[in-house]
Amino acid sequence: MRAEGAWASLAKWRNELYPIYAPTGDPTRVVAMVERASSYNFGIRTYGVHINGFVNGADGMRRMWVGKRAATKQTWPGYLDQIVAGGIGNGMGVEESVIKECYEEGGIPESIARGARAAGMIQYFTQSELGLQPETEYVYDLELPLDFVPKPTDGEVEEFYLWTMDQVVDNVRKNLFKPNCAVCVVDFLIRHGYLTPENEPDYIEIIQNVHSPLPFPGPK
């Protein structure tokens, strides 16, 4: 099917296996494995980690590191992204994925990456030309040292920018972020008091919608 181009998704073959969890009873039981690229065709639930990397300046100003995805990325090339984000591969733990992706995508050493703090998750179910994608992204916040500069080590990021929160919001509004990365930014803005019940009329709806339950079993 891949050779015949039967599904658009298969053109983005990853050589990476994703687990399908058992529907009931034992939530730790993996019933099958599928190539990551084909998960879209079966609507397989997938998981990832997104790390909000920021600095609190001596001037009292908070700035966020933003990555620009390489032009060669199979999905959303050239779009803006968190400093570090990635899918959780089979058998990988959540924090293990945070440490691994921090090093691979941003050149962040483990000594700094260990400071990443779990801060929740966002969840959504999207449909695209590739198929169906019910996904959970574990969200982490990582305050970086003022003198740290991330560097791409695996070629997945073209460039990093250190932006004020206003610049970040401006780029979210212009739809220059990969959509799920934009949702992570919005979640950050809510948790840190930039978006409030007073300045955002859809405050409740946004918070509900970015934590929607998915109708499939997951791991424990």
Place this chain on the structure above:
Amino acid sequence: MRAEGAWASLAKWRNELYPIYAPTGDPTRVVAMVERASSYNFGIRTYGVHINGFVNGADGMRRMWVGKRAATKQTWPGYLDQIVAGGIGNGMGVEESVIKECYEEGGIPESIARGARAAGMIQYFTQSELGLQPETEYVYDLELPLDFVPKPTDGEVEEFYLWTMDQVVDNVRKNLFKPNCAVCVVDFLIRHGYLTPENEPDYIEIIQNVHSPLPFPGPK
């Protein structure tokens, strides 16, 4: 009906009117007002603010202020609560309610209360002997000065405790918190990295469930 004791809820008469919002079209339109105590009988959606008051000690230890509800409170007397929490009355803004409740319940002056930072909302639909309660609680975090000591000014709180996060969790586990206050503590533990995908098997389910959509219109 109040005189006849027709509904258990009416014994807890508040002399306070709550708004019912229009179902469609104009979300700012209030279609009727009901006595707060009877909102349970009609399943009227209600709103409140909960403020997590904490200090970051010089010893690196975070401690949280916890209130013990007065024995004379009409609901959940003697249970543990946030340092400040209260319902949003008709016509009150969210931040206005934060400032008002901070002063009335904890003797927190406006100069300090203005430091409260919006951090999201929790939402739930409960049923009790009083009736049905679909409720949204706007959640705020307030870092307090180390030398500040809250004091009850309106008699709604019997006593305040300054506890380590371990002591707070211990009391949540013992069901000594009013249930929605316990949910606010859990939300705080998630947002600040005490509960993580690694140490809490129900991490995803908890985050989904405390942000459940309610099947009724609300204000904008």
